Amino acid sequence: MAGDRPLLSNRASSEISNDRDLAEEDALLTGQPTARSDSRPWRFWREIGLFIWAVVATAAVVILAVVYQKHADPQAGGGDAKPSGKRNLIFMVSDGMGPTSLSLTRSFTQFANGQAWSKQLAIDQHMIGQSRTRSTSSLITDSAAGATAFSCALKSYNGAISVLPNHEPCGTILEAAKKAGYMTGLVVTTRITDATPACFAAHVNMRGEEDRIAEQMVGDYPLGRVVDLMLGGGRCHFLPNTTEDSCREDGKDVVALAKKNGFNYASSRKDFDALKGGKNIKLPLLGLFAETDIPYEVDRRNENDIYPSLDEMAQAAMTALSEATKDSEKGFFLMIEGSRIDHAGHHNDPVAQVHEVLAYDKAFSSVLRFLKDDPTEGVMVSTSDHETGGLATARQLHPTYPDYVWYPGPLSNATHSSERLTLLYQTFLSSTPPPSEPATADFITNLLSSGLGIHDASDSEISNLVHTPETAQYQFADAISRRSQTGWSTHGHSAADVNIYTSDPEKTKALQGNHENTEVGDFLREYLGVDVESVTKELREKGTGLMAAGKGGKSVSWMGPLPGEGERLDGQDHLAQYTGDHKRKRGVYCDHAH
Numbered sequence: 179m180a181g182d183r184p185l186l187s188n189r190a191s192s193e194i195s196n197d198r199d200l201a202e203e204d205a206l207l208t209g210q211p212t213a214r215s216d217s218r219p220w221r222f223w224r225e226i227g228l229f230i231w232a233v234v235a236t237a238a239v240v241i242l243a244v245v246y247q248k249h250a251d252p253q254a255g256g257g258d259a260k261p262s263g264k265r266n267l268i269f270m271v272s273d274g275m276g277p278t279s280l281s282l283t284r285s286f287t288q289f290a291n292g293q294a295w296s297k298q299l300a301i302d303q304h305m306i307g308q309s310r311t312r313s314t315s316s317l318i319t320d321s322a323a324g325a326t327a328f329s330c331a332l333k334s335y336n337g338a339i340s341v342l343p344n345h346e347p348c349g350t351i352l353e354a355a356k357k358a359g360y361m362t363g364l365v366v367t368t369r370i371t372d373a374t375p376a377c378f379a380a381h382v383n384m385r386g387e388e389d390r391i392a393e394q395m396v397g398d399y400p401l402g403r404v405v406d407l408m409l410g411g412g413r414c415h416f417l418p419n420t421t422e423d424s425c426r427e428d429g430k431d432v433v434a435l436a437k438k439n440g441f442n443y444a445s446s447r448k449d450f451d452a453l454k455g456g457k458n459i460k461l462p463l464l465g466l467f468a469e470t471d472i473p474y475e476v477d478r479r480n481e482n483d484i485y486p487s488l489d490e491m492a493q494a495a496m497t498a499l500s501e502a503t504k505d506s507e508k509g510f511f512l513m514i515e516g517s518r519i520d521h522a523g524h525h526n527d528p529v530a531q532v533h534e535v536l537a538y539d540k541a542f543s544s545v546l547r548f549l550k551d552d553p554t555e556g557v558m559v560s561t562s563d564h565e566t567g568g569l570a571t572a573r574q575l576h577p578t579y580p581d582y583v584w585y586p587g588p589l590s591n592a593t594h595s596s597e598r599l600t601l602l603y604q605t606f607l608s609s610t611p612p613p614s615e616p617a618t619a620d621f622i623t624n625l626l627s628s629g630l631g632i633h634d635a636s637d638s639e640i641s642n643l644v645h646t647p648e649t650a651q652y653q654f655a656d657a658i659s660r661r662s663q664t665g666w667s668t669h670g671h672s673a674a675d676v677n678i679y680t681s682d683p684e685k686t687k688a689l690q691g692n693h694e695n696t697e698v699g700d701f702l703r704e705y706l707g708v709d710v711e712s713v714t715k716e717l718r719e720k721g722t723g724l725m726a727a728g729k730g731g732k733s734v735s736w737m738g739p740l741p742g743e744g745e746r747l748d749g750q751d752h753l754a755q756y757t758g759d760h761k762r763k764r765g766v767y768c769d770h771a772h
Contacts, residue, residue, distance in 0.1 A: 264554050265706070267559075268512045268549070269351075271515040272535075273374055275520075275566075275676070276565030279535050286532040290590040305679050306683050307678040307689050311563065315343075319564050320337060320564070323336045326338055327563075328561075329350035330699060331351075331697075336748040337384055337746075338383070339391065341381055345737070345740060347718065347737060349716070352378040353713045355510075358709070360503075360509060361406045361506075363499055365495050366411070366515040369411050370410040372388075376391045379405045381399070383737050384745075389415055396436035396464065398435060399736060400724065401716065407465075407499065410467070410472070411471045413467075415432070416432040416433045416436070440462055441463065450486045467486055474533065475536070476530055476598075521597075526652065526655045527658075529594075529630070531567075545681070556681075558682075559678070562677070567668060568668045569664070570667070584663050585662045587662070588630075592658055599651075622635075630654065632658065632661065686701065688701050
């Protein structure tokens with residue numbers, strides 16, 4: 179039996195071994211060679227072959243490891259962040275959207291559409307990490323410092339539009355992309371001069387300098403024109419103050435300046451429709467479709483004949499930029515912002531919030547489809563500059579220990595945002611003759627019922643709205659928040675980490691896990707392989723001694739005046755400046771939507 183065989187039973191027989199050993203002893207004694215054959219046994223050659231194969235295989239593994247290391251590590255000179263050849267990069271910003279915004283919206287849409295608990299939003303399936311959002315001046319960033327971290331890959335102070343704490347400009351990914359031969363675009367639902375889009379194509383010391391930002395974005399600054407396509411709102415900052423729809427402080431006609439610099443111009447829904455979804459766009463294009471901000475999606479959807487949606491503008495931009503680069507060695511860089519998620523957080527309005535997130539999710543899906551179908555290699559990265567509102571899907575209404583409940587039902591009954599209801603209320607109050615108190619109470623009761631689906635308004639809720647109309651927007655939002663038991667901790671921003679999403683986890687391995695927001699900016703420049711530092715150098719060289727007109731005719735740096743000591747720069751010192759609603763112009767409030 180095999181188990182009884184001696185351990186050394188496979189060795190050659192002792193007779194053969196002894197004969198060979200004796201022959202070798204004779205050879206050693208006499209100095210004569212043994213009478214061996216020159217041929218080697220097959221076992222010898224098999225071992226030589228195995229040895230050679232092992233050496234070759236080991237060498238191949240080492241070579242492949244080195245190649246992979248260079249491919250995977252951007253700092254090694256290659257990397258998944260630097261593909262070879264033509265490519266497109268789409269960077270999406272969900273301004274103010276934190277993780278709880280997704281919980282809120284997911285539960286809302288499941289309830290409103292009768293979906294299973296397992297039903298997800300499109301964006302849910304593409305999360306790869308989180309971003310830390312602090313600025314140099316605060317643990318809570320504003321959009322200016324947050325977007326500067328993306329555009330320049332550097333930290334700065336709240337209120338800074340692509341300038342550093344020492345007030346020197348920093349080159350942006352969009353500017354570097356344009357210098358490298360890429361086409362560039364910006365799509366937003368706020369003013370195109372608002373902080374996030376401004377950080378990609380302008381440099382000012384204070385974000386409130388939107389008139390100056392408008393001039394820079396159409397090419398009136400050291401680098402000339404760097405944006406090929408802009409779609410959004412903010413028309414009032416481009417029109418001279420001699421016109422009815424202007425909010426500029428001076429008489430400059432920035433639309434005329436844009437046309438002089440080669441821009442085509444679109445300013446209405448009719449103009450947008452004429453672009454045929456991007457197929458009929460002639461670049462460069464400046465498209466400004468609202469006086470200030472495009473209305474919240476919950477309101478805009480009923481005014482689709484006036485304003486294009488985020489998704490429509492995003493699709494048009496991708497189509498136009500793809501067509502414009504089809505015969506180019508370079509692709510395009512496009513920034514798409516779901517801007518007004520942030521405003522819904524500032525207003526503590528859960529109705530506006532869920533519809534803004536759904537609008538962003540729709541545009542997100544369109545970007546995924548575009549990248550899948552477009553022949554050019556491309557990737558999308560999506561994140562937020564910060565969270566707004568300290569949103570919680572929970573609210574304690576009474577001192578006693580709360581029930582564990584959150585109700586999406588009340589949100590599904592609402593048809594308008596608190597912003598739009600406030601506008602309707604202010605219009606009613608401005609009627610002639612002024613309405614009586616009982617008439618105002620009736621109007622408020624009907625407005626709560628028709629706009630928010632609230633049919634059980636208390637006497638105190640009605641009374642507060644009648645007697646303190648200046649805070650009506652917050653009161654409308656609070657009424658629906660209480661009924662859905664949606665919680666808010668602030669009307670400002672929070673320090674919460676925000677999620678990072680992508681169209682391709684393999685291409686964006688560098689962003690997996692938890693990162694500083696500047697690392698998102700690092701990825702953008704590494705993926706396109708552009709030289710941002712050289713743009714910074716050019717800005718500083720060309721900007722040295724360059725002056726521009728300031729208030730009262732006083733000359734200031736081309737980046738505008740420096741902030742005063744203690745001056746608040748985050749844009750949240752008052753509601754009107756930050757959101758554009760009820761913009762004060764020449765002493766009166768005007769309807770931003772119409």
